[in-house]
Amino acid sequence: MTTPVLWLNGPSGVGKTTVGREIVAALGRSGTPSALIDTDMLGLVRPSNPADPEHHRLKAAHLGALWPVYRAAGARCLVLAGEFEDAAYPKLYADRIPDATVTVCRLRLDETDHRSRILERNGKSVAWADRLVADGAQFERTDFADIVVDTGGLDPAASASRILAAAGGWPLS
Amino acid sequence: MIPVPVLWLHDPTAGEGKSGIGWQLFTRSVEAGTPTAYIDLEFTGTLAPAAADQGRFRAKVLAALWPGYRDAGARAMVVFSALDVPDAATRCAEALPGAVVTVCRTDGIIGTDADVSMDAGGPAEEQDDDRVDEIVDVFLAAAKSWPVP
Numbered sequence: 001m002t003t004p005v006l007w008l009n010g011p012s013g014v015g016k017t018t019v020g021r022e023i024v025a026a027l028g029r030s031g032t033p034s035a036l037i038d039t040d041m042l043g044l045v046r047p048s049n050p051a052d053p054e055h056h057r058l059k060a061a062h063l064g065a066l067w068p069v070y071r072a073a074g075a076r077c078l079v080l081a082g083e084f085e086d087a088a089y090p091k092l093y094a095d096r097i098p099d100a101t102v103t104v105c106r107l108r109l110d111e112t113d114h115r116s117r118i119l120e121r122n123g124k125s126v127a128w129a130d131r132l133v134a135d136g137a138q139f140e141r142t143d144f145a146d147i148v149v150d151t152g153g154l155d156p157a158a159s160a161s162r163i164l165a166a167a168g169g170w171p172l173s
Numbered sequence: 174m175i176p177v178p179v180l181w182l183h184d185p186t187a188g189e190g191k192s193g194i195g196w197q198l199f200t201r202s203v204e205a206g207t208p209t210a211y212i213d214l215e216f217t218g219t220l221a222p223a224a225a226d227q228g229r230f231r232a233k234v235l236a237a238l239w240p241g242y243r244d245a246g247a248r249a250m251v252v253f254s255a256l257d258v259p260d261a262a263t264r265c266a267e268a269l270p271g272a273v274v275t276v277c278r279t280d281g282i283i284g285t286d287a288d289v290s291m292d293a294g295g296p297a298e299e300q301d302d303d304r305v306d307e308i309v310d311v312f313l314a315a316a317k318s319w320p321v322p
Contacts, residue, residue, distance in 0.1 A: 021219055028221025037218040042238070044211040045245045046203040058245050065237040066218065072233075073224045 002099045003067075004077040004171035007090055008163075010107035011136040013118035013129070015151060015159065016081040019107065022160035023079050032171065035075035037066060039082030039093065056084075056092060064096030077171040087144035103167050106145035107159075109136065113152040174271040177239070178249040178320035181265055183278045185255050195253030197309045198277075207249050207320050210242035214254045228258045232268035239269050249320035275316050 006023070008016040017038050024034040042062035043055030052058055059082075067078065078097070084090070094100040109117065111133050118129040147166045151159040164170050180202075182195045199211040214231050217238075224230035235252065242250065258264060262274040313319070 017216065024219055024221040033220070033222060035218060035220050038216055041213055041217045044199070044213075045208070045242050045247045046200075047208060047246070049245055052245075055245075058241055062238055062241050065241060066234065069230070069233045069237050070218065070220055073220055073230055074222070075220060 002101045003071075003097055005080060005094060005097060005100045005102045006077070006163075006167060006170055007080040007082070007093075007102055007104045008107055009082065009084060009104055009139075009145060011114070011132055011139050012083060013114060013121070013132045014107045014109055014136065015117065015156065016083070016107060018156050019151065019159045019163065020079045020081040022156040023164065026157075026160055026164070027077065027171070032076060033074040034077050034079065034171075035067075035070035036079045036081060037063060037070070039063065039080055042066070056089060060093045060096050063093050067097050085138060085142060087142075090144075103147070103170060104145045105163055105167060106139060106142070106148045107163075108139065108148060108150050109152050110150075111136070175248075177243075177269055177272045179252060179265055179269065179272045179274045180250070180316070180319055181252045181254065181261050181274055181276045183254050183257055183261065183276065185257070193253075194305055194308055194312070195251055197305050198312065199251040201309060201313060202249055202251065202320055208246045209320070210239075210245075210247035210250045212238055212242075212250060212252045214252065214256070227256060228260065228264045231256075231258060232264040235265060236268040275319055277312050277316070 008020050010016055017036075020036040020038075024036045027034040039059050042059040045055070045058070048055065049058070063080075070078070078100075080093070090102050090104055094102045114133050114136050115129045118132055119126070147163075149159070149163050149166050151162070154162065180198055182198060184194050195213065196211065199209055202209040212235060214234065217234060220230070231254065239250065252265065254261070262276050265274045266272045
């Protein structure tokens with residue numbers, strides 16, 4: 001049996017975790033027990049390891065340790081929320097999940113929507129928002145996502161619906 | 174077995190996973206020279222439908238994550254939970270053999286298995302930076318020995 005994995009990628013502030021929660025809630029309601037794991041939360045140890053400065057190896061190992069807990073609790077598919085800009089990372093993480101079939105979905109917003117969402121949700125400074133928007137421009141230059149979904153003007157529930165449709169009815173595609 | 178000092182923070186008022194009192198307790202511990210891990214049980218993951226026994230499920234999450242953090246050098250852990258888990262200290266200690274758990278609650282009630290008691294000075298209704306610093310000061314002053322078990 002394969003494990004469907006939908007990886008929501010994109011810059012900070014684009015709504016990966018928020019939309020991920022909507023997706024697993026919707027799937028759970030429709031009879032598919034589902035898990036969301038935020039990979040950015042799996043490597044919070046300081047000081048950092050110089051040999052693994054972004055903690056990708058640690059986070060991947062933690063994903064491998066954590067998935068069986070969710071699996072045993074009933075989850076049949078997995079949504080990951082996490083930021084990466086290198087095409088090699090999905091495999092590093094997916095190798096920790098037996099028989100994973102990974103769909104990478106990049107979430108995007110145009111600069112105006114991205115800046116507005118950051119400021120509305122987090123109350124961060126304009127300078128902080130500008131930095132995250134600049135990160136978003138970096139993501140626009142990546143080309144390894146299976147699907148790209150623009151969530152501009154959509155609330156989290158509508159974004160979730162659009163993503164699942166774009167992924168071909170995930171997890172049953 | 175090496176004891177694991179764990180600070181379990183129950184803070185129903187916190188927002189984003191890296192903000193608020195839990196994150197400040199984590200950074201203060203690191204700045205004080207103790208390699209520390211931070212686990213936010215609200216933002217690490219979500220299961221839908223939710224596990225029937227949230228206390229047991231969360232204990233398993235801790236048990237899954239601690240070995241990796243320990244191997245990465247952590248010698249103490251701050252755990253944040255917005256959900257009030259019954260017997261949090263006991264559950265945590267069962268999940269982490271050797272854990273010495275201090276439970277902090279932002280409603281001013283502190284229970285612990287390390288014989289610490291303190292009063293946070295009321296709820297953190299507005300977690301502006303000054304307020305967070307003030308509450309963290311109270312916590313750390315009261316839990317004098319943390320993170321040393």
